[in-house]
Amino acid sequence: MQKVATYVLTAIVPLIIILGVFNFLIFLNDSEVIDYVLTGKTIENTSLTEDELTHLEDVKSLVQIEKIILYALLTLAILLFFILKKKVFNPMYYGGIITVGAILILFLLVIFSFDFAFTIFHKTLFRNDLWLLPTGSKLLELFPKEYFVNFAKKLGLYSIIISLLLIIIGRFKR
Numbered sequence: 001m002q003k004v005a006t007y008v009l010t011a012i013v014p015l016i017i018i019l020g021v022f023n024f025l026i027f028l029n030d031s032e033v034i035d036y037v038l039t040g041k042t043i044e045n046t047s048l049t050e051d052e053l054t055h056l057e058d059v060k061s062l063v064q065i066e067k068i069i070l071y072a073l074l075t076l077a078i079l080l081f082f083i084l085k086k087k088v089f090n091p092m093y094y095g096g097i098i099t100v101g102a103i104l105i106l107f108l109l110v111i112f113s114f115d116f117a118f119t120i121f122h123k124t125l126f127r128n129d130l131w132l133l134p135t136g137s138k139l140l141e142l143f144p145k146e147y148f149v150n151f152a153k154k155l156g157l158y159s160i161i162i163s164l165l166l167i168i169i170g171r172f173k174r
Contacts, residue, residue, distance in 0.1 A: 013095025093170025096163040
């Protein structure tokens with residue numbers, strides 16, 4: 001049982017780190033659109049098109065699903081902590097290493113072609129092409145490419161910092 005718990009916790013640590021940092025970064029944003037995505041609060045700006053509003057509804061749904069997944073993983077991690085007790089440091093160590101590796105791979109992908117990574121991300125997560133906004137779109141003005149590049153950089157940096165802390169803690173407590 002402990003071996004399975006160790007493997008499961010090792011596998012979910014990277015997901016918890018990345019999804020947790022994602023949530024943290026979203027909550028740092030101060031925007032009417034972000035408020036809508038997070039809380040469903042009405043958008044006062046009526047200059048958004050129907051397609052843009054539909055895309056935001058899709059984003060809102062994905063963020064809600066992401067939160068459910070994060071909370072479920074956190075609950076599972078807490079249960080696994082109780083099962084593993086002092087042996088919890090191995091999954092922290094290896095989970096941190098896996099996270100750093102995954103972030104570095106994603107970082108290389110983003111550096112070499114952010115547009116390719118952005119497209120793969122959207123084609124994977126969205127069931128329609130409403131994310132392909134026309135030039136001059138109000139939503140593109142509110143969230144230009146630079147916004148997403150900076151978001152990705154912060155997501156990677158913060159995830160690596162947390163992972164390195166887990167690696168250090170895990171290494172010295174194992």
